[in-house]
Amino acid sequence: MKEYRNKEVLIFQSAWELFSEKGFHDTTISEIAKKTGIGKGTVYEYFKSKEELVQKMIIFNLENAHEESVCSIKGIESPEEKLRIIGKIDIDRGMDILKTMKILQMIDDFDKVNMKNNVFEILNKRFIMIEGVIQEGMEKNIFNVDKSINGTVLYIGTMNNAMMVRNFTEERFVDMDNILEFIITKLKG
Amino acid sequence: MKEYRNKEVLIFQSAWELFSEKGFHDTTISEIAKKTGIGKGTVYEYFKSKEELVQKMIIFNLENAHEESVCSIKGIESPEEKLRIIGKIDIDRGMDILKTMKILQMIDDFDKVNMKNNVFEILNKRFIMIEGVIQEGMEKNIFNVDKSINGTVLYIGTMNNAMMVRNFTEERFVDMDNILEFIITKLKG
Amino acid sequence: MKEYRNKEVLIFQSAWELFSEKGFHDTTISEIAKKTGIGKGTVYEYFKSKEELVQKMIIFNLENAHEESVCSIKGIESPEEKLRIIGKIDIDRGMDILKTMKILQMIDDFDKVNMKNNVFEILNKRFIMIEGVIQEGMEKNIFNVDKSINGTVLYIGTMNNAMMVRNFTEERFVDMDNILEFIITKLKG
Amino acid sequence: MKEYRNKEVLIFQSAWELFSEKGFHDTTISEIAKKTGIGKGTVYEYFKSKEELVQKMIIFNLENAHEESVCSIKGIESPEEKLRIIGKIDIDRGMDILKTMKILQMIDDFDKVNMKNNVFEILNKRFIMIEGVIQEGMEKNIFNVDKSINGTVLYIGTMNNAMMVRNFTEERFVDMDNILEFIITKLKG
DNA sequence: AATGAATGAGGGTTCATTCAT
DNA sequence: AATGAATGAACCCTCATTCAT
Numbered sequence: 001m002k003e004y005r006n007k008e009v010l011i012f013q014s015a016w017e018l019f020s021e022k023g024f025h026d027t028t029i030s031e032i033a034k035k036t037g038i039g040k041g042t043v044y045e046y047f048k049s050k051e052e053l054v055q056k057m058i059i060f061n062l063e064n065a066h067e068e069s070v071c072s073i074k075g076i077e078s079p080e081e082k083l084r085i086i087g088k089i090d091i092d093r094g095m096d097i098l099k100t101m102k103i104l105q106m107i108d109d110f111d112k113v114n115m116k117n118n119v120f121e122i123l124n125k126r127f128i129m130i131e132g133v134i135q136e137g138m139e140k141n142i143f144n145v146d147k148s149i150n151g152t153v154l155y156i157g158t159m160n161n162a163m164m165v166r167n168f169t170e171e172r173f174v175d176m177d178n179i180l181e182f183i184i185t186k187l188k189g
Numbered sequence: 190m191k192e193y194r195n196k197e198v199l200i201f202q203s204a205w206e207l208f209s210e211k212g213f214h215d216t217t218i219s220e221i222a223k224k225t226g227i228g229k230g231t232v233y234e235y236f237k238s239k240e241e242l243v244q245k246m247i248i249f250n251l252e253n254a255h256e257e258s259v260c261s262i263k264g265i266e267s268p269e270e271k272l273r274i275i276g277k278i279d280i281d282r283g284m285d286i287l288k289t290m291k292i293l294q295m296i297d298d299f300d301k302v303n304m305k306n307n308v309f310e311i312l313n314k315r316f317i318m319i320e321g322v323i324q325e326g327m328e329k330n331i332f333n334v335d336k337s338i339n340g341t342v343l344y345i346g347t348m349n350n351a352m353m354v355r356n357f358t359e360e361r362f363v364d365m366d367n368i369l370e371f372i373i374t375k376l377k378g
Numbered sequence: 379m380k381e382y383r384n385k386e387v388l389i390f391q392s393a394w395e396l397f398s399e400k401g402f403h404d405t406t407i408s409e410i411a412k413k414t415g416i417g418k419g420t421v422y423e424y425f426k427s428k429e430e431l432v433q434k435m436i437i438f439n440l441e442n443a444h445e446e447s448v449c450s451i452k453g454i455e456s457p458e459e460k461l462r463i464i465g466k467i468d469i470d471r472g473m474d475i476l477k478t479m480k481i482l483q484m485i486d487d488f489d490k491v492n493m494k495n496n497v498f499e500i501l502n503k504r505f506i507m508i509e510g511v512i513q514e515g516m517e518k519n520i521f522n523v524d525k526s527i528n529g530t531v532l533y534i535g536t537m538n539n540a541m542m543v544r545n546f547t548e549e550r551f552v553d554m555d556n557i558l559e560f561i562i563t564k565l566k567g
Numbered sequence: 568m569k570e571y572r573n574k575e576v577l578i579f580q581s582a583w584e585l586f587s588e589k590g591f592h593d594t595t596i597s598e599i600a601k602k603t604g605i606g607k608g609t610v611y612e613y614f615k616s617k618e619e620l621v622q623k624m625i626i627f628n629l630e631n632a633h634e635e636s637v638c639s640i641k642g643i644e645s646p647e648e649k650l651r652i653i654g655k656i657d658i659d660r661g662m663d664i665l666k667t668m669k670i671l672q673m674i675d676d677f678d679k680v681n682m683k684n685n686v687f688e689i690l691n692k693r694f695i696m697i698e699g700v701i702q703e704g705m706e707k708n709i710f711n712v713d714k715s716i717n718g719t720v721l722y723i724g725t726m727n728n729a730m731m732v733r734n735f736t737e738e739r740f741v742d743m744d745n746i747l748e749f750i751i752t753k754l755k756g
Numbered sequence: 757a758a759t760g761a762a763t764g765a766g767g768g769t770t771c772a773t774t775c776a777t
Numbered sequence: 778a779a780t781g782a783a784t785g786a787a788c789c790c791t792c793a794t795t796c797a798t
């Protein structure tokens with residue numbers, strides 16, 4: 001994984017909070033700088049443009065989240081247990097993933113090539129990791145789905161959607177742990 | 190359902206295409222007016238602001254889509270068949286729903302009260318309609334889920350996610366009809 | 379000659395005064411707008427960019443000046459008299475030509491193709507007009523130069539330089555009328 | 568002539584190339600430092616500001632050019648020959664003089680007092696040197712002009728203008744040696 | 757009702773200059 | 778003496794909104 005300069009990461013953190021709260025267009029470079037405690041021009045010492053900043057920030061966040069998932073299932077045997085662990089992390093970081101998707105939506109008219117080559121590559125890594133776990137579960141006759149891709153979209157979609165509903169309603173009547181077990185049951189069933 | 194003036198609907202159509210293609214901030218009122226074939230000032234005869242336009246447009250679209258779903262399952266007995274019909278419509282209009290979500294993401298820093306009272310209300314109607322079908326299926330012992338909300342987020346999430354994946358990859362290797370049957374199987378299982 | 383919109387010409391006039399006084403980079407669009415008595419955004423209704431404004435302004439000025447010269451020698455027989463008339467106009471508008479050259483200098487790293495196709499084309503017209511007069515004078519044995527181009531650079535260069543010296547020194551010890559007669563004498567000699 | 572520190576001259580050389588290629592405003596201190604192979608801050612060890620740098624650079628260049636002209640005509644008797652030698656040097660360094668004028672144009676909104684006292688003083692020296700040669704030629708009945716200043720603006724103007732035309736057209740159809748002889752003929756005639 | 761010329765607040769970006777090392 | 782990271786003033790340009798016609 002790429003090495004990041006100290007201040008770069010600080011900028012990521014401020015930008016992250018502001019972007020996910022107010023959106024891409026309604027967050028100004030000035031605000032990011034102020035929140036980081038640096039001058040406006042300094043942001044441009046680290047990023048060529050606002051667009052580059054948000055792209056690199058997303059990559060940074062996605063890479064970190066993916067890294068965490070990958071590490072956490074190392075040495076685990078059972079595919080079911082793997083999925084459960086990944087799910088717990090997703091729940092803990094749940095808001096982050098939703099926010100990333102939200103910010104991603106806002107920039108999908110950016111230079112598509114960069115999107116494909118950078119951001120999408122990592123989203124894909126995550127997709128493939130989960131598909132791998134489900135595939136493994138199918139081979140071990142633990143999961144029962146006709147195609148691994150179907151199980152994957154079921155897992156990711158249900159998790160994201162549940163979190164979105166929880167987020168939208170603001171009331172916490174959506175029990176994420178219960179949802180996770182429900183998904184696993186369905187994948188097994 | 191609210192009555193719409195002729196030109197209002199024309200504006201919705203232009204705005205819809207532009208917003209979903211270029212995003213909220215990158216679409217200008219000028220462009221919308223031009224595409225509609227009217228003057229820039231005329232847009233302001235129908236909508237107080239760009240914000241009001243996009244909110245009303247989303248409501249218009251969601252209401253239409255919801256209406257279509259509701260009508261199409263009238264007179265259908267089997268909950269499984271109901272879900273299949275709703276699913277087919279969702280697939281046909283699939284891109285529309287994704288685009289609505291995308292536009293919604295972009296404006297969620299708008300006046301929250303309006304969001305709650307207007308847009309969310311309709312999203313909620315749809316959620317409730319599907320939850321109703323699943324509840325009905327549970328009572329008739331056709332669907333087997335512990336809570337109707339879990340089945341609902343599974344249905345909506347998996348559908349949306351599958352469409353998003355299909356959309357992102359651009360290749361059409363995601364077979365939506367297969368996904369739909371997969372979801373129904375899982376809800377039954 | 380191109381038709382100009384009313385406000386376009388007003389902008390040219392303000393811009394002209396500011397550019398020639400303070401230079402291209404040190405004149406802001408805000409200042410031009412203020413001097414014209416219009417809003418900043420209005421300038422951009424007429425010109426796509428500051429660069430386009432200055433280019434069109436130069437073309438406007440050069441065309442006007444050229445037009446005046448061409449008209450004024452219509453019906454004049456003697457090449458000597460033609461040159462004298464052109465010279466008088468040049469002296470009257472002397473500062474304008476210098477200022478145009480000065481502004482031209484400032485923008486010569488602009489899109490060279492446009493430069494060549496637009497601005498240079500008009501400068502060239504003027505060069506050719508004067509060369510034509512000198513050529514005619516050579517044929518009528520009034521002017522005595524080996525090549526018409528030499529006479530042309532002598533006329534234009536001496537006039538410009540004399541005006542520049544007069545301009546630099548600010549004292550008016552350079553007598554332009556005397557210079558003009560001197561040039562004609564030399565061309566005849 | 569003022570003594571210059573080693574690095575000062577190196578900065579002059581980089582700045583000269585960049586200013587004449589890209590203009591004053593489009594050349595950054597960073598670029599100058601980089602081209603010189605020193606740090607940005609170092610430039611400010613030698614010059615208080617960008618403005619001071621360009622002024623001192625112009626003075627340095629003009630002094631050098633003037634020095635060369637003055638030396639080259641030492642010991643020459645004939646005023647005609649003197650002018651021919653100065654002309655040859657001007658042709659060799661021709662682009663330099665034009666570039667200096669160009670840069671000068673760009674900075675004439677600088678502190679006028681400094682302009683007058685420094686830059687103009689040297690331009691004036693050159694003017695006076697040439698005027699002196701022409702005056703001498705008039706006294707020896709070699710040159711035939713009514714006022715020495717007229718001959719001077721004819722010489723300088725025609726040379727500069729011919730070089731500018733040569734520069735603009737990019738084709739080399741302007742024969743500078745021929746122009747020089749033409750000027751001398753006219754001054755004699 | 758319909759228009760589009762006019763507006764100016766606001767944001768991204770640049771770059772001369774400073775200063776701690 | 779030398780450096781380059783940090784700064785923020787300043788400017789070009791966009792575009793939602795207004796209003797006279």
